[in-house]
Amino acid sequence: MTREARVRISPLGGVGEVGKNSTLVELAEEMLIVDAGVKFPETELHGVDLVVCDYSYIADRLDSLVGIVFTHGHEDHIGGLPYLIMQLDPHDPIPIYGTPLTLGLISVKLKEHGLLGRVIQYAIRDGQRSRLGPFEIEPIAVNHSIPDAVGLVIRTPAGVLFHTGDFKFDPTPVEGRTTDNERLRQLGDEGVLALLSDCVRVEQPGWTASELGVREALEQLIGLAPGRVLVTTFASNIGRLREVVRSAHKLGRKTSIVGRSMEENLRVARDLGFMNVPEGSLVDLRDLNDLPPEKVVLLSTGSQGEPTSVLSRIARGDHPLVKIQPNDTVIFSASPVPGNEESVARSIDNLFRRGARVIYQMIDPRVHVSGHASREELKHLLDLVRPKYLVPLHGEHRMLWLFRELAAECGIPRENVFLTEIGDVVAFGEAGAQREEPISSGSVLVDGLTIGEVTNVVLRDRRRLAADGVVFVSVTLDRETGELLSGPDFVSRGFLQLSSEETDGLFEEARERVCEALEGDERRQPDVNYLVGKVRDTLNSFVYERTRRRPMILPRITEV
Structure with a gap:
């Protein structure tokens, strides 16, 4: 060719x-x-x-x-x-x-x-x-x-x-x-x-089911709901969002958008003629306070359980304007993207804990295609x-x-x-x-x-911190002789949850090991990089020997 x-x-x-x-x-x-x-x-x-x-x-x-x-x-x-x-x-x-x-x-x-x-x-x-x-x-x-x-x-x-x-x-x-x-x-x-x-x-x-079936199912669920309805789906699913607004209007409810990305997408769709909904069917979130719950529908982002999304904040109870109320119905009109299953399940659990009735694809397959x-x-x-x-x-x-x-x-x-x-x-x-x-x-x-700044090395460190925590150790030495003046002193985070007596005992042994390593070094090498490596290697061996864990060891050497 x-x-x-x-x-x-x-x-x-x-x-x-x-x-x-x-x-x-x-x-x-x-x-x-x-x-x-x-x-x-x-x-x-x-x-x-x-x-x-x-x-x-x-x-x-x-x-x-x-x-x-x-x-x-x-x-x-x-x-x-x-x-x-x-x-x-x-x-x-x-x-x-x-x-x-x-x-x-x-x-x-x-x-x-x-x-x-x-x-x-x-x-x-x-x-x-x-x-x-x-x-x-x-x-x-x-x-x-x-x-x-x-x-x-x-x-x-x-x-x-x-x-x-x-x-x-x-x-x-x-x-x-x-x-x-x-x-x-x-x-x-x-x-x-x-x-x-x-x-x-x-x-x-x-064949994949038709979107028409989702519209009919959502309209039925909204009609049967005794109180507010919150529907969550992808912010870019313009067609489904439009049909929810139309169905809500048909059932005598007002709809409000909760989530900046969804608001922006619907604004663009409306400007371009892709969001034709009845006049007055969409209202500002603050205007819903004057309406009874059975007259309200909310459209929300967060169907993938993203920790910072609107729905996750509502599920945790820390959204400033939307709090779950008795008789609220939350509908997940989306399926989890591979990898998001755990975070979606967490959001659903938190909503149940707060008293909402939650409907999602596993219990009603009609809510998403x-x-x-x-x-x-x-x-x-x-x-x-x-x-x-x-x-x-x-x-x-x-x-x-x-x-x-x-x-x-x-x-x-x-x-x-x-x-x-x-x-x-x-x-x-x-x-x-x-x-x-x-x-x-x-x-x-x-x-x-x-x-591009998060490299494999950065990810490795993050995994290690997440798995085994970190131990900080500080040592003060004489600049000229390398003689130990104070320390080692320890601070740990995410390492082990022990009683204060057990922690003191473990770190007292660690202190002795570090002192022996430094004082037993015949060279009395004052080079900071050498000393950092010496302290780190000593503690890595000791901590693994005692706990079978490998926290990140971060020594700090001060010379005076």
């Missing part, structure tokens, strides 16, 4: 994991990125707020980037854009492309970070073709759990690619927009070289598009593997399905497809205002 007729695909995220979806498409010397998402951190990533893609490969070739195209406005597809920009040196504004709602939600994020001037925005719409360097992109309408979602046709000299974004085939979508079956069939007739497809629900048989295609829908997609090659995306490794087996059942040779890891490169052209050398890639950890 010739260089001019070869297109390279590299997942920068979203394979072998659920989250931080981002895919690099290269042709000759020019690059296009599809999506730039974030992922929630696993529990072992102590203190980490978000995980984003490593874009160092892009940073080294920034002049070759023709644009970033977004399929829809969910966090795992747009939330990483500010951190992508932060990983780049100062540069001319980057062209970004998305549907109007997607760009509106992106603008909110960039404005929060002071990065709005670092991009130029271009709106795209179904069926409208746009030229980005050697690439021609055409959005195709798909149905997902957020309005204005699209899949992307990417035409190149090497052939046609189709990136599904996130999708399902919902026959009765609440906003009236479903996945464009006919356009996908036409695309299949045109000929698709490679399909890049969401496969996160390949383990689920059949996925926005992703199940097994039969993935078969339907393959039947429509009929690709020569398939690259499964948006799934853990078992999901990618199962999609390959499903594709084989549909007639695609197994060797034409490429299971990838982050940074892998697959090149496609008229002469065939082949793997190439991986590119630099991986994950970057976001902690507060810092990005």
Whole structure:
């Protein structure tokens, strides 16, 4: 295959994991990125707020980037854009492309970070073709759990690619927009070289249930509730939020939003015409004080149990405006993202403790449906598009593997399905497809205002502190002779919960060991670094011998 007729695909995220979806498409010397998402951190990533893609490969070739195209406005597809920009040196504004709602939600994020001037925005719409360097992109309408979602046709000299974004085939979508079956069939007739497809629900048989059923279930539950109703879901699930407001109005209730991100998203959706609700149905939170509980619905963030979210604060009883009352009903209209199950369960437990009636998917499956295609829908997609090659995306490794087996059942040779890891490169052209050398890639950890500063060494220290605590030891020595003048004195945190007598006994023995080590050193070495190491090694051995634990030992040597 010739260089001019070869297109390279590299997942920068979203394979072998659920989250931080981002895919690099290269042709000759020019690059296009599809999506730039974030992922929630696993529990072992102590203190980490978000995980984003490593874009160092892009940073080294920034002049070759023709644009970033977004399929829809969910966090795992747009939330990483500010951190992508932060990983780049100062540069001319980057062209970004998305549907109007997607760009509106992106603008909110960039404005929060002071990065709005670092991009130029271009709106795209179904069926409208746009030229980005050697690439021609055409959005195709798909149905997902957020309005204005699209899949992307990417035409190149090497052939046609189709990136599904996130999708399902919902026959009765609440906003009236479903996945464009006919356009996908036409695309299949045109000929698709490679399909890049969401496969996160390949383990689920059949077809994903319709969003219409959720609307009906929530309306019924709100109607039966004796007091206030609090519904929590993703802040970007615009369609579901809109339907809750409509149902509440129909039942004679007023709705208020609790949570800044949800307020911002609904403001954007309303400005763009995606939040058409009856006049007066949405009111300020403070205005609800004059209404009886049975006339109130609250929409809240925090469906994933995030410790600082509004719902978690309500569940702990420390939200300044919302306190759980008798007869309150709380509905979790979302399922936990993998890794968040424990924090969601904690929020549910705390709400029960405060007297709320809590409804969630395990006890009423109707309160949430996925926005992703199940097994039969993935078969339907393959039947429509009929690709020569398939690259499964948006799934853990078992999901990618199962999609390959499903594709084989549909007639695609197994060797034409490429299971990838982050940074892998697959090149496609008229002469065939082949793997190439991986590119630099991986994950970057976001902690507060810092990005990339949390390294493996920092994480190792945090794990050790979390597991075994820390012991501080201070020693004062003569600067000239190295003679011990005072100490060692000890302070511990998170180490052992012992009685004062037991603690005194343990540290008295530790004091003797350190004194013996320092006084038995014939060199009487006054070098501070040497002494710090000597004290640390002595205490590490002693503490492990006595407790079978390895706290972090932090010596402080003072010379006088």
